[in-house]
Amino acid sequence: MFQGFFAIVYKETRHIVRDPRSLFLMLVIPSIELTIFGFAVNLDIKNIKTGLLNQDKRVESRNLVDQFVNSGYFDIVEIFNNEEEMATAMRRGIVRVGIHIPPYYTDRVLKNEHVDIQILIDGSDSTVAMQALNVSNAIGLRASIKMLSKTKSLPSQFPIDMRPRVLFNPDMRTANFMIPGLCGVILQVVIMLLTSFAIVREKEQRTLEQLVVTPVSRFGLMLGKLVPFLGVGICETASVLFLMRFLFQVPIAGSVLLLAFFAGIFLFTTLGMGLLVSTFAQNQIQALQISFLILLPSFLLSGFMFPQETMPKVIYWFGQMVPATYFIRILRGIILRNAGFWDLWHNGAILGAMGIIILFVASFRFHKTIG
Amino acid sequence: MSLNILQVENNHIFKQVHAPVIQVNELTRKFGSYTAVDRVSLVVRERDIFGFLGPNGSGKTTLIRMLCGILRPTSGEAKVMGYDVVYESEEVKKSIGYMSQQFSLYSDLTVLENINFYARIYGIPRRQRKERIDEVINIVEIKPYLNQLSGSLSGGWKQRLALACALVHNPKLLFLDEPTAGIDPVARRDLWNLLFDLSARGTTFFVTTHYMDEAERCSHLGYIYFSKLIAYGSPEELKKMPQVMPEGYVRYELRIDRLTEAMRELLKMPFVKDATMFSDVIHIHIQQGSEEELQHSIAKKGFFVESLRLVPPTLEDVFVTLTRSFGK
Numbered sequence: 001m002f003q004g005f006f007a008i009v010y011k012e013t014r015h016i017v018r019d020p021r022s023l024f025l026m027l028v029i030p031s032i033e034l035t036i037f038g039f040a041v042n043l044d045i046k047n048i049k050t051g052l053l054n055q056d057k058r059v060e061s062r063n064l065v066d067q068f069v070n071s072g073y074f075d076i077v078e079i080f081n082n083e084e085e086m087a088t089a090m091r092r093g094i095v096r097v098g099i100h101i102p103p104y105y106t107d108r109v110l111k112n113e114h115v116d117i118q119i120l121i122d123g124s125d126s127t128v129a130m131q132a133l134n135v136s137n138a139i140g141l142r143a144s145i146k147m148l149s150k151t152k153s154l155p156s157q158f159p160i161d162m163r164p165r166v167l168f169n170p171d172m173r174t175a176n177f178m179i180p181g182l183c184g185v186i187l188q189v190v191i192m193l194l195t196s197f198a199i200v201r202e203k204e205q206r207t208l209e210q211l212v213v214t215p216v217s218r219f220g221l222m223l224g225k226l227v228p229f230l231g232v233g234i235c236e237t238a239s240v241l242f243l244m245r246f247l248f249q250v251p252i253a254g255s256v257l258l259l260a261f262f263a264g265i266f267l268f269t270t271l272g273m274g275l276l277v278s279t280f281a282q283n284q285i286q287a288l289q290i291s292f293l294i295l296l297p298s299f300l301l302s303g304f305m306f307p308q309e310t311m312p313k314v315i316y317w318f319g320q321m322v323p324a325t326y327f328i329r330i331l332r333g334i335i336l337r338n339a340g341f342w343d344l345w346h347n348g349a350i351l352g353a354m355g356i357i358i359l360f361v362a363s364f365r366f367h368k369t370i371g
Numbered sequence: 372m373s374l375n376i377l378q379v380e381n382n383h384i385f386k387q388v389h390a391p392v393i394q395v396n397e398l399t400r401k402f403g404s405y406t407a408v409d410r411v412s413l414v415v416r417e418r419d420i421f422g423f424l425g426p427n428g429s430g431k432t433t434l435i436r437m438l439c440g441i442l443r444p445t446s447g448e449a450k451v452m453g454y455d456v457v458y459e460s461e462e463v464k465k466s467i468g469y470m471s472q473q474f475s476l477y478s479d480l481t482v483l484e485n486i487n488f489y490a491r492i493y494g495i496p497r498r499q500r501k502e503r504i505d506e507v508i509n510i511v512e513i514k515p516y517l518n519q520l521s522g523s524l525s526g527g528w529k530q531r532l533a534l535a536c537a538l539v540h541n542p543k544l545l546f547l548d549e550p551t552a553g554i555d556p557v558a559r560r561d562l563w564n565l566l567f568d569l570s571a572r573g574t575t576f577f578v579t580t581h582y583m584d585e586a587e588r589c590s591h592l593g594y595i596y597f598s599k600l601i602a603y604g605s606p607e608e609l610k611k612m613p614q615v616m617p618e619g620y621v622r623y624e625l626r627i628d629r630l631t632e633a634m635r636e637l638l639k640m641p642f643v644k645d646a647t648m649f650s651d652v653i654h655i656h657i658q659q660g661s662e663e664e665l666q667h668s669i670a671k672k673g674f675f676v677e678s679l680r681l682v683p684p685t686l687e688d689v690f691v692t693l694t695r696s697f698g699k
Contacts (some may be wrong), residue, residue, distance in 0.1 A: 211476040215464045
């Protein structure tokens with residue numbers, strides 16, 4: 001009944017030992033990935049990037065700001081001089097929360113009078129928004145109780161009133177936040193895989209051998225392979241965004257044309273990645289394995305699922321090396337925050353620069369492998 | 372280095388002197404410390420069917436890859452269709468056709484689409500393309516299968532399609548790397564007849580093969596062994612080589628019972644220089660005039676001789692002998 005069991009075990013063990021690349025993928029990669037992603041997977045949001053517009057600047061107002069900072073949830077990264085500056089920084093995604101303390105704050109507090117603090121919250125990331133909302137309310141409550149404990153009369157309302165205003169995604173719909181990011185991640189994975197498969201298949205089926213003895217130029221071959229996939233990528237992007245808008249009802253606040261422009265840069269970078277993967281892989285299975293190495297960071301480190309602010313610095317920089325990071329920022333910027341070209345151009349520039357470097361390295365390696 | 376010396380040396384080999392299309396001089400390729408092709412020199416002339424033979428791993432494919440301009444030689448030089456394989460590799464590629472060992476066309480494209488693709492890759496102008504495609508379709512007679520996916524063709528038809536693709540730009544020189552490996556005998560014969568047709572029309576062939584009957588059909592042969600070209604000439608010339616047919620020796624075909632035992636005994640006899648076993652016969656090399664002694668010795672050992680006849684050496688004899696003597 002168990003005839004041949006040990007023979008098969010022996011043979012299978014040999015297979016595994018003979019193939020060090022797969023062994024490496026099996027043993028080392030999971031540990032590395034768990035370590036990196038373990039730090040990234042964190043929904044307990046701290047250090048939310050916060051901007052401050054303090055029109056009071058006296059001791060009482062500074063005490064209030066300290067309470068925000070000491071809570072550990074807010075990290076003051078920008079100081080604004082006026083409301084326009086704050087609005088721009090919110091739209092660009094530089095800060096997620098804006099605290100606006102009015103000039104009369106200290107006066108009112110000293111007189112035990114009611115005062116409003118405006119808290120602007122970027123609703124495009126619903127997890128961050130919810131956290132910011134809860135914590136700022138709690139801070140307001142505590143400050144009010146502290147004041148009330150000094151007075152004898154009980155006022156009809158809390159003296160320090162946090163007035164949160166959720167911008168961009170006022171209903172804090174999770175779909176509005178997740179689906180644009182999902183579009184970015186899906187597009188990256190699918191286009192990269194398709195491109196690398198198409199090239200690796202020529203190696204696998206040995207058709208490249210016949211092709212290299214023809215006078216086809218290296219560039220003709222490479223660009224000729226990429227252009228049809230650029231077409232496929234454009235159609236895919238359009239259909240994914242169409243579904244996002246009409247099936248999932250995510251409104252596009254900004255310019256569709258601008259979105260198309262940045263998507264073009266993203267496609268260019270992604271095709272380059274596909275080409276790069278194909279120069280490392282000898283067959284489609286290897287291409288798939290290598291793509292998985294890029295797939296997980298795209299999901300976990302790009303800010304698609306978990307806010308990048310919470311990640312430890314090293315992990316954060318890993319995230320900055322994933323093209324999807326920048327495209328997701330662009331998508332959320334245009335779709336949710338109505339960001340314009342000048343709000344997002346640096347993301348596009350980094351994406352484009354990455355694309356050029358990747359394509360350069362890929363074409364260099366490609367030339368060597370087909371020669 | 373001058374190619375002239377080589378030509379002078381080999382002039383006696385070629386009776387009808389056509390213009391050379393491949394000139395190889397001391398061509399060497401090393402992979403690290405391993406030498407895959409070791410100082411090979413040869414000339415292939417117009418209309419030759421040059422058969423290139425040798426065991427697997429002896430350097431056949433490496434040499435072809437260098438001649439096609441896709442692998443740089445470590446040293447030495449080669450001219451193909453008058454172009455240097457290193458400095459004018461693009462010109463070389465334009466003027467030759469190449470058919471590889473395994474089927475390496477697109478199996479998810481139809482026969483016509485594959486031919487059309489290669490016509491475009493070779494840059495045949497649009498106006499001539501249609502005409503040229505029709506021509507190669509007629510040459511390889513693949514018309515009934517034009518709209519079939521090439522992956523679904525049988526081995527023989529796949530090779531015909533590959534030949535059509537290699538011929539589409541009308542090259543005067545074709546490299547065929549084991550074109551008949553793995554196809555059935557009838558398809559093999561048909562393919563060779565096709566090659567003869569093309570040869571008669573002026574195409575030159577550089578063919579690698581393991582089949583001796585195919586080697587017999589070639590006008591010239593080269594035999595590469597352990598990276599070195601150890602025999603080179605027409606089949607007749609090779610059979611007359613002194614190492615194969617030493618002065619004073621004759622070759623007999625011996626039909627005998629208990630072949631393996633007989634073989635062992637024969638090799639012990641002093642007048643037998645060499646013996647090679649085939650499926651049901653033994654070829655022996657014996658000193659001229661020792662026939663009687665041979666029959667006598669065999670009878671004494673109790674073997675039954677069915678027949679004994681004088682035979683010219685076959686190509687297989689040639690290569691077996693050469694391989695052995697090279698080993699010593």
